[in-house]
Amino acid sequence: xxxxxxxxxxxxxxxxxxxxxxxxxxxxxxxxSLFMVATLAVATCxxxxxxxxxxxxxxxxxxxxEISYEFIASMLREGAGSHGMKFFPMVFSLFMFILTANxxxxxxxxxxxxxxxxxxxALALFVxxxxxxxxxxxxxxxxxxxxxxxxxPGILLPLVIAIEVISFLSRPISLSVRLFANMLAGHIxxxxxAGFVASLGTLGALGIGGAILPLIMTVALTGLEFLVSFLQxxxxxxxxxxxxxxxxxxxxx
Amino acid sequence: MFVTAxxxxxxxxxxxxxxxxxxxxxxxxxxxxxEGGHGSGVFPPFDSSTFASQLLWLAxxxxxxxxxxxxxxxxxxxGILETRNDTIARDLDDAxxxxxxxxxxxxxxxxxxxxxxxxxxxxxxxxxxxxxxxAAADRTAVEASLNNKISAAEARIADIKTxxxxxxxxxxxxxxxxxxxxxxxxxxxxAEIASAVKATAK
Numbered sequence: 001x002x003x004x005x006x007x008x009x010x011x012x013x014x015x016x017x018x019x020x021x022x023x024x025x026x027x028x029x030x031x032x033s034l035f036m037v038a039t040l041a042v043a044t045c046x047x048x049x050x051x052x053x054x055x056x057x058x059x060x061x062x063x064x065x066e067i068s069y070e071f072i073a074s075m076l077r078e079g080a081g082s083h084g085m086k087f088f089p090m091v092f093s094l095f096m097f098i099l100t101a102n103x104x105x106x107x108x109x110x111x112x113x114x115x116x117x118x119x120x121x122a123l124a125l126f127v128x129x130x131x132x133x134x135x136x137x138x139x140x141x142x143x144x145x146x147x148x149x150x151x152x153p154g155i156l157l158p159l160v161i162a163i164e165v166i167s168f169l170s171r172p173i174s175l176s177v178r179l180f181a182n183m184l185a186g187h188i189x190x191x192x193x194a195g196f197v198a199s200l201g202t203l204g205a206l207g208i209g210g211a212i213l214p215l216i217m218t219v220a221l222t223g224l225e226f227l228v229s230f231l232q233x234x235x236x237x238x239x240x241x242x243x244x245x246x247x248x249x250x251x252x253x
Numbered sequence: 254m255f256v257t258a259x260x261x262x263x264x265x266x267x268x269x270x271x272x273x274x275x276x277x278x279x280x281x282x283x284x285x286x287x288e289g290g291h292g293s294g295v296f297p298p299f300d301s302s303t304f305a306s307q308l309l310w311l312a313x314x315x316x317x318x319x320x321x322x323x324x325x326x327x328x329x330x331x332g333i334l335e336t337r338n339d340t341i342a343r344d345l346d347d348a349x350x351x352x353x354x355x356x357x358x359x360x361x362x363x364x365x366x367x368x369x370x371x372x373x374x375x376x377x378x379x380x381x382x383x384x385x386x387x388a389a390a391d392r393t394a395v396e397a398s399l400n401n402k403i404s405a406a407e408a409r410i411a412d413i414k415t416x417x418x419x420x421x422x423x424x425x426x427x428x429x430x431x432x433x434x435x436x437x438x439x440x441x442x443x444a445e446i447a448s449a450v451k452a453t454a455k
Contacts (some may be wrong), residue, residue, distance in 0.1 A: 006287070009297060011299045012296075012298050014297060014303040015301065015305075020306075024300060025305045026305050026306055027305060027306050027309045027310075029306075029310070030303065030306055030307070032303070032306070032307050033306065033307070033314075034312035036310050036311055036313075036315075037310075037314055038313040038317075039314065040314040040315075040317060040318045040321075044316065044318065044321050044326065045329070047322075048321075048325065048326055051329050051333060052296070053328055054329070054332070054333050054336075056334075056337055058333075062333075063405075064320065065326075065330055066330060066333065066334060069327070069330040069331070069334070070334070083342055088327070089319065089322055089323035089327055090319065092322055092327060093318055093319040093322045095319055096322065108375075113311075115298060116298050116307055117298050117299065118298075118303075118304045118308060119307055119311050122308055122311055122312075123311075123315070126288065127314075140452070153285075169326070180298070184298060195310060212288040248376075251415040
């Protein structure tokens, strides 16, 4: 097991806790599921209990909830206009869920839900699916204007449309891979440097002296990773707002 | 390299549907055997045998989270913010209305003060005027009565004087008659004495 501890990839292994199998498909309750439930519980409880007093003058914790609410509200209003506000619950849920999952992942021995490509890809597909569905539902074929930027000369139009289509199709991939890769790479880097500390520490006095450098790196990287955790949730939410803008205003670039 | 190899492997297992179930079994078996180690050789995030479970639980948890957010938490926070904005707006309204009321009260007070001052001045000047005229009237009345008294006194003085003078004539006549009687021994006629006294008094 000592080898597993140092292995930087071990933290991403999905372990079954309660094996469930329905119709030959494995739906086991795993450590990933456990931390999804933990994310749900932590985020909901925080938002629910900090606002339970409904103080007119908010305390610190209530302020945090209110600031996140207003932060996402202004982000969405700037990104997609007042018509985009019907997607507020969706963007808010996405942001809070990803942020909480990222932050929980920073706790040692905790599983990082967002370090699984299938999770981030599912969330990205949910966003793009919403954009496409709402776009066609609201604007019909007019939604295809998304691929036709205004003010482009006729000769260039086929090329531009091709580029726009490709960029649109790559959105779910870039959206999911960005979050996944950031969380994965960050955690691996942290683990590698922390592993250096442990392995150098076993080499006697010189090793302990030498372990100071990776220890400092680990501390610094931990701070950086907290930043990245927030930033990636923010980026995911901002891009969601931008994509939703296409669904709300397909013609306006 | 490791990642791409793993990804390629997972895609091939996905692609070959007939192998899929078998591959899944292999994964689970190795998973159990290695106590959760990634002994299967697949990079854990690309281990497709876990995808179905993760997707299901993500759908359950995120769906529940979305419901809780949209039905419970967000209306509550929105309500708090709305109440606060309403309260602030109402308080500001109250404050500006109170200020307007205070201003109006001050204006009314100053107006009343000015009116009262004007009234006071009017009353004062009226009283002064009245006092002045009364004083003047009193003075003229007093002067008139004094004049009357003076003239009456003067008349009385003149009367007394004439009376006295008349008495003086009579006394002179008697005295003259007595003097004449003593000196001459005869009696002078009354008329003669009177004319003589009159002539001397003149």
